[in-house]
Amino acid sequence: MNETAKRRVSPTISQVASAANVARSTVSRAFSNPDMLKQETVDRIMAVARDIGYVPNHTARALSTGRYANIALIAPDVANPFFPPLIRAAQQKADSADFCVFLGNSNEDPRQEDKLLDRFVGQVEGVILVSSRLSDERIRSNAARLPLVLVNRDVKGIARVLIDSSIGVEEAVRHLAALGHRRITYLAGPRQSWSNRQRQATVKRLSKELDLMFFTLQPRTPTLVGEPGLLDDIIASQSTAVIAFDDLMAQGLIALAGQRGIAVPHALSVIGCDDVLGAVTYPALSTVSNRSAEAGTIAITLLFERLKAGPTADVRYVLDTHFVLRNTTAEAILL
């Protein structure tokens, strides 16, 4: 027993019991099964409990019941604006079921992700892995010891909710083609990202279908800060339109262009993804809707169902997206 830990002891069930002249089990029932007790007894116990400031010890309860009423949520980068709405929604939903949520930040590192998972075992009932950077194998292995729900990661046999940007991106490319753009560049995101691969593949496929020239650029930084050279690459490709992996990159590109006197959208059309900026930028960014909050809610729902009913049929929940037209695209000016 550690001294600093013992200093601030919160009252236990026993203290309430003796103060109320009942057995410990009775106090326990007053909190978890009040119906088993006479109303009068419950009232008396509750009064005493409030008096001495008793709050049931969640940890002790968990040990005894095996139900932790906690879940964990792990994301590659909590500060990336894509995740907070999802985290928030998950937190709210968990909260309403009286669950607490552990937050993990894998820092884009698979080993860190594994380590976090290890630490959460025996403390949570299930885990939500958002945009996991783990290998399929590691994901399966973890899913074997813990109920797991994936977001934006498609592994057969593991419950997953996918935000399908392909429809939105497809619409975006068609929109550009309709405006007369013949050469477009895709500004790529993290390589391990399922979403990035999906978006890139979609732009490529549609370009082929619509007979457009297609280029890819792989920036080093997620916001393009300090990468003015990228603009030269875009110009060199003679692209008149750019679709970026996410809104941050799109906005970064617009800022770079602005510094160089290249006006968006008239000289260059730019489309983002994820709609994290809303309409608050000027010019308002055309983008692909994201629905990440919904994804969070659904992921939790799936996890809870899984906890109640045990392993079920293979679940693959797909949320589709659409193109959001705002003001960063214009007719192509052929060079």
Next chain:
Amino acid sequence: MNETAKRRVSPTISQVASAANVARSTVSRAFSNPDMLKQETVDRIMAVARDIGYVPNHTARALSTGRYANIALIAPDVANPFFPPLIRAAQQKADSADFCVFLGNSNEDPRQEDKLLDRFVGQVEGVILVSSRLSDERIRSNAARLPLVLVNRDVKGIARVLIDSSIGVEEAVRHLAALGHRRITYLAGPRQSWSNRQRQATVKRLSKELDLMFFTLQPRTPTLVGEPGLLDDIIASQSTAVIAFDDLMAQGLIALAGQRGIAVPHALSVIGCDDVLGAVTYPALSTVSNRSAEAGTIAITLLFERLKAGPTADVRYVLDTHFVLRNTTAEAILL
């Protein structure tokens, strides 16, 4: 005992013990005090443990030691871009001390905040309350039963780290005055926010000092989406410059202005706060630096010190800020 919970039983210390032909306490030591054991014994136990997939049960350990190795972090709105960097920093710092973090979203609601606190008791060793909406009294009361560190909330006697925007805001006002602005508007944030009150007071004080006309506007929404009327109010006040509670409001205002053909910065100067947009917008937003990540790190450090050493002298850690000049301010055009 709940059936679904028992279905997926992870191996316990006893199973490792019998498989390795040692006492349970020896296995325990192998994990928490390997130095007490012969290297050979440790190796053998570890091998067995890995074999049968044993992972120490955090909850049971916590119950026995009274040390939970968990902390909680509660914020009004996890999705507000001000918080994620702070949350991320706190998470990282906690992680490096092998602590997990519980995330709470109070949804700007004091009662929800209290409720979360209740649920965290007996599960965490301490709490970080960011931009708490609780009354001083409730904060004190909670601090009496749990080590507590405040961020951006100034309650005497409770450890707190404050991001002092007054210096930055002061610089911002001086900057505007130097550009010839004589009438400025402060776009207010949440009323219960300590930061908002501080910023507003600073703008007011400096305006007086520099002999400027000062106005306040209280928007209904945090991003100004759907509040075009605000622009009319600003125009009516004949303000030539606006300082907003945060970058989101500032950017929202710029977007509104853009729609109405009012060019920023030439027709209207705008300054934000918190620097959450970086330089990725165009025109790049002039703002007041925020240091929220540092605040997160320091808050955790303070909490850990408190956990180790017990209550100490009154700690009030102040992080000052400065004005970040970018491209949304220009010389005043007197109307």
Next chain:
DNA sequence: CTGTTAGCGCATTCAC
């Protein structure tokens, strides 16, 4: 160095 014993705070049989 390692085994034995006794709880941590609570939920849950089984009696009464």
Next chain:
DNA sequence: GTGAATGCGCTAACAG
């Protein structure tokens, strides 16, 4: 309806 006893998985004295 309520009390007494047992155990959840682990750590921490105390022995040896």
